[in-house]
Amino acid sequence: MTDRTAQAADYAAAGFGQELEPGSRPALVLVDPARAYIDPQCPLYAGVEENVEAMRALLTAARGAGIPVIVTEVRLRADGADAGIFFKKSGTLVAFCEGSPYGELIEGLEPTADELLVTKKYASAFFGTTLSTYLTALGVDTVLIGGLSTSGCVRATTLDTMQHGFVPIVVEEAVGDRDPSIHASNLFDIRQKMAEVWPLVRVEEYLSRDRL
Template identity: 35%
Template sequence: MSQELMIMLERAFEESTKLYKERGFQRRIGFGKHPALINVDLANAWTRPGNPFTCDKIDDEIIPGVQRLMKKFRAKGFPIVHVTTCYQNTDRNDPNTDMGQWHNKIPVDVVNQSDENLWAIDSRIAPIEGEFVLIKKRASSFSGTSLAGYLRSAGVDTILVTGVTASACVRTTLCDGLAEGFRTIAVKECIGDRVPGAVAWNLFDIDAKFADVETVDTCLDYLATAGQK
């Protein structure tokens, strides 16, 4: 992101913070007792070069941060959910496609279920035995899936969300997670996007309305004292 754009965003954040605070926004939801980690769309189509969905800062920020979180989650025995997106029928002319209408806005037709390499979780943060891999068809990881029920059955009250994109699948996952009654934490360094400024703006706005935006280090400090089920 250019310095000029960052300066403009900081000015916007400063003005917006005044308004939000005056009206009672930007409250803190805090961490609970039993967390789960939800990695949203950190699959090859989003993390590797050469795809329409490829996002920025994957190699130098997002993957290393997620690796640190996963190491602690595994050591503590807390649930990890790996979310990805793909479609069985990517024929845009077929009214029975499982893409719904989304293909009329974005190129979801490139993520065909028959090519597992596209929607497989990035090997650098690959699932291990016992970790839930969830395939979704919509932006939110909760919409039309079993995620909420899975988390409740595991006794989860807090979700730490990472992944892409800040403006779509991560944001809607956090919004729906809050609506489902979970404490929602957006992990700052582990959320990405394709568009300059999208991460900064969305994290600012998410922190005001739908989740607490916390650093990896703060999340690791929390995990060190969180009680296991």
């Protein structure tokens, strides 16, 4: 793993990485926990089984705390036309087209009947969906983020979480990517520019606190 001590010092000197204070009304957004990322037969296989286990632990903690839970999925037409340029750029999105089993949610990460399933066509969970208004209506001020993949849909969702006025907290072990170096680089950049990145144990402690 790259030692980013000097880089972190440089970013700090430039004013990046200011600490965001989480609020008292969190929600969990679990981004695209799809079979594609853990099935070796799929080109999107990312070897993120350990991250998936952390997602299960995060989901358990969120449910135990009684906070809103939102799970996202990507579902596309057979020809991918509803994903436009995104589909043209990333041929791997065929994994999420009609008839593909790879778009199904990983066992143990499906939403319950009381939780929200958001179907999206693009990277961000906010783009073209009602997620922002849903969170606002519930009075949410902080969004915990897990899911796949760090450099793609997790990053896009984190950026939009911040841009919609919610404090984003990415749960370090509960996100993953096919390339460890890209995963680490994106977490570093996310921490510096748009969100907090917390270990799972800190998130679990945060969720165990009494709330207003």
